[in-house]
Amino acid sequence: MRPLPVARERRHTLYFLEGAKAFAPVFLDTEVDMERVWRHRAAAAEEGRRYSVVSYVLHAGARVVADHPQANSAIGGRLLPRTVTYDSTSAKLALDRRLGGRRVVLAAVLPGLERAGLEEIQRQVDHYRDGDPDLMDEFANLRALHKLPVPIGRALFRRATRSLTARAARTGTFAVTSLGHRAVDGFHSVGGTTITLGVGRVVDRPVVRDGVVTVAPVMRLNLAFDHRVIDGAEAADVLTEIKERLEGFPGTPEGGEDRTAAATGAGSTDR
Template sequence: MTDTQVTPLARERRHTLAFLANARTAGAVYLDTEVDATALTEHQRQAERKISVVTYVMSALARTLTEYPQANATIGGLWESEVTLHRTVDVKLALDKTINDVRCAASAVVPDVAAMSLDQIQDQVERLRDTAAEELDELAGIRTLHRLPLSVARVVFAAVTRKSGGPARMGTVALSSLGHAEVARFFSYGGTTVTIGLGRITRKPVAVTVDGTEQIVVRPTLPLSLTFDHRVIDGALAADVLSALARHLREPDSEQP
């Protein structure tokens, strides 16, 4: 008799394995910072409705990648020899979903977030978050992958996410948040040139200068990570993107169109 149990891998995880097989070619490099979230949390408090941190980040990403279009790009072509710069910022948002009683990560693309207000982005975030996976049109593709043998699912995934169809299915930038849990920071690769990771906002002591005097104060702080694909951009540009994103998050009033 044994204390272990061996079961087949759940079909509902096949889309994740197919993605990971395709992601192995990326040259992922990781950066991180912390953002003073004082103005952001105050903006949340004064808003007429609940606006999630994810929504603020999506809006800030639109402005950041408009400033740095080289990072809003897709690599593809024969031997990955072509880079396409995209005119719209399409955010691939990671979702925590349960499919047939299996908890798994899924993702859906919110297109052209630069054309949306905070309220419009929040509407999309709530729809994707609150709608059952079986009812989301955006997840029809992964439901198809679940019905295929794993070897076939990997081939199909690679075929449909090539450069010509990639942005519609994979977005031009990826965003994932674990801020609901006690996570300080994390780093992931979402299949795009830039992937943003969010941790939990916590109160931390920071040094500030007031009237020429340095003081220690407690501020809400957002851990912010950026994974970039070194095949497409280099560290200096990625650092500028992360710095610009942090700046937009420190100034949420500027995110209103």
């Protein structure tokens, strides 16, 4: 047995984690009653439309983050720290994919989500989930990065993510990562943005409604925030408002998405 170099397909993960050491993460979590989402999913499935759980989280998260400018900000600089607040909300979505035959974590950036309806969000998610990372133009720079010697690749990665104004296009303004397709109730992750949402599985649990105990689909939702940018009270507001949006989905009609809100039934377990 002898040590081997880290697979080049995972080099971007190492470069990212080196930069993530600068974060000052604090972690929050809550439980979300997904009954309204489950009903909407089921009704949509009857009409031939498939929505993943993560798309609902992206939909709710983007709108809440847009309402909290500090959560939609980033920080940079060591000697003279500076922050920037973004005009639009884009999400970095972590993907479990294969690249060069190796299972890796890839990141897709979905722009302008504060204006996107659920249908458009799902279309973007499907584009990355169904595409081949070995061929997609969106990952061409990443494939090229893997071919470079490690010192050069590391330096270029740092340079590409150093600019605060350009960072949103490269890493998003908030991040979402899900392990709910496995037996994972909850987890915390630092996604390189001020706010990172960790999505666990949806399982039937006892809940109290109007003083009566009943069974409902419940999801653990975790939030990690960078304490250098925002404080705990506002991060708690963000998590609470995302929870409320999901539990009240669809809420305010957007693009006709309320048509199936009163439907009943259970949705697919596909994330």
